[in-house]
Amino acid sequence: MQEGSVTREVSDLSPSYDGIQTTLLDGDLVNFHVEMQNARDPEALDEYAECAAAQYALIRGFGFARHVRTTIEIEGDKWLGDAVYTVSPALPRGLKTIDAEVTVAACEENGIPTV
Template sequence: MFASTLPAKALTLAACGGLLGCAGGARAPIDPPARTQYLGVDTRLLEGDLVSFMVQVAGDDGQQAAIGYTRCAAAQYALIRGYSFARHVRTSTAQKGGIWEADGVYTISPDLPRGTRTIDAEVVADDCKAQDIPTV
């Protein structure tokens, strides 16, 4: 029985593999995940009911967060203007110096517009608030 002939301290080192990961050893600091930072939205009325939402976002989930941010801005904007719906036309994204920028274009309307990329402004705005995503 090899293990019974070793001193207790040697067994501890063997069990730990001689690494510093056991109790009492130093541990490498773990960086916390980068929190999404919503850096602002610029709303531009393009023509009639066509609106552009230019946003900037920093953090780990930058591109997806930027796209979601335009959606939230569009939903709140529709509600502010007295409309109930928006339809996504297009969103383009780019990263510049660690900051994600998105330009989302939407049409807003009082009635459910045609197409598959429509959003119910009240439902989306409520969801954005629940996720702490700012709106207009």
């Protein structure tokens, strides 16, 4: 190390999944409010919301979900997500579709909680 150089420690804090609130908006449209701390990036919060949507679809007897939108707010170490998904018994149209069973299995494998 050169004299005067500064080293920066990389945070090794694990993400904390701090809750999911689910609201049925209309028929098959569902809103998920998720909260995390120490998220590595916005995708981590998206994954958390996706896991919640997939499990919710299964609970309701559906096999699929489709992402509609997500907004993210950051307050210090706290990350808040407001995500909307549709749930359906058949593969919905659109680009951001989710096979609920496959997604829930991946969430469990990766240690991401669901509803």
